Amino acid sequence: MKKILILFANPKNTSNLRLDEEVREIKNTLQLSPNREKFHIITESAVRIDDLTRFLSHYQPTIVHFSGHGSGTDGLVLEDNSGHMQLVSTQALAKLFDLFQLQIECVLLNACYSKEQATAIHQHIDCVVGMNQAIGDRAAIKFSIGFYTALGAEKNYEDCFHMGCTSIDLQGIPESLTPEIKIRRRRYQTALPLNSVESGRDNGICNNDKAWQNRSVSIGGNATGSAIITGDSSTANIDFQQVSLPEPASVNIEVELNALRQILAELESSDRRKIDNAIADAGEEIDKPHPDKNEVGKALERAFHYAKKAEGFASAIAKLQPCLARITAWLGTN
Structure with a gap:
């Protein structure tokens, strides 16, 4: 009812x-x-x-x-x-x-x-x-x-x-x-991975002990290059080596946004719905005949505001890097 x-x-x-x-x-x-x-x-x-x-x-x-x-x-x-x-x-x-x-x-x-x-x-x-x-x-x-x-x-x-x-x-x-x-039509529904913390058992880690999960991320340099991740079990320091961005016209933004959506969907987050909403908003704007890149940029900024607090965000950086480089190229100053 x-x-x-x-x-x-x-x-x-x-x-x-x-x-x-x-x-x-x-x-x-x-x-x-x-x-x-x-x-x-x-x-x-x-x-x-x-x-x-x-x-x-x-x-x-x-x-x-x-x-x-x-x-x-x-x-x-x-x-x-x-x-x-x-x-x-x-x-x-x-x-x-x-x-x-x-x-x-x-x-x-x-x-x-x-x-x-x-x-x-x-x-x-x-x-x-x-x-x-x-x-x-x-x-x-x-x-x-x-x-x-x-x-x-x-x-x-x-x-x-x-x-x-x-x-x-x-x-x-x-x-x-x-x-x-x-x-928001939610054409791309994502679900939280089942038993996503179960993998800790394989390494003899007690699931009630959250100390091993990534909680602190420090990013330095230019976030458009390749990532080098260092740190211990609870923190990660990420440095980036600057690379050249592709030509904006060469970027298929629909493909890159879908790839970004899939990577972020793997994160375990209490803000899952907020991340999905923001990505869906970006997709809705991109589908327009003349998308407003500023609106797309603001939606993605909102998505990462929540995603960066998720468990496992640091380990996803390497997968995110090439996708973000191409999206950054397409957005330009936006």
Whole structure:
């Protein structure tokens, strides 16, 4: 059963929205679905900042739907204890959803100018919908009706999004391009290696003793050359000998990214999902007709931020080096 948590806020000192009507339409839409027993709707109104963590922890939803006001770069509008407007920042929202990324599949921000929050949350949640400009009540309600009609028919989230946009268009409302979806299709799923620490038994090492695992890595010089690894059982010092990079045009970036993905998939890490998300984001950008190399670079930087903390990262350096050299060439200054 998918739990749908609908949160809405309309503080006293903000313009009045038809939020009750939107909630009613969502409930009616799913109630009419032949698959209605597969969904459980929970609604919470007058949401305050402290409520967010409480509700996400208590209800453990699959889908989080927020309706209310957005404020662009300033964040989303919630309520304070007296019912007046209080903003929650984009960065804080991203950190919050990071904590629930294993349970939440989709976040829908049905609020004006919420595109920036959707982008930030998408670092951790595979599917996020936001609005790239102001959206009127009618359009917001019709989008919800279309989205949950498709969900009730057990369509995937991307199809639900398109049904929502189409529902706006069918009503002749000129706002069908206002919703935007950020989705990670996970074409390359990776799994944690089973019993990855079992190899220690072959060397008479007790699996309860973690002292032998690589924890400290020191990298010096230029990371585009060949690696020389030295050190003892708990630390590794890695020096690099500088080499020439290939011509950017000679690099097949799709092949190199896939190779990078496979190498990082061998690492045992509690941040596995974060690494996979970042690599998937890089792949999604590369698939575009004109990829933004800066976006690819930032996604890979995020992947290595988590990967370098993984057990066995030092021993993977030698395999990573040639792949990283070619990716570095393709990225250039990015």
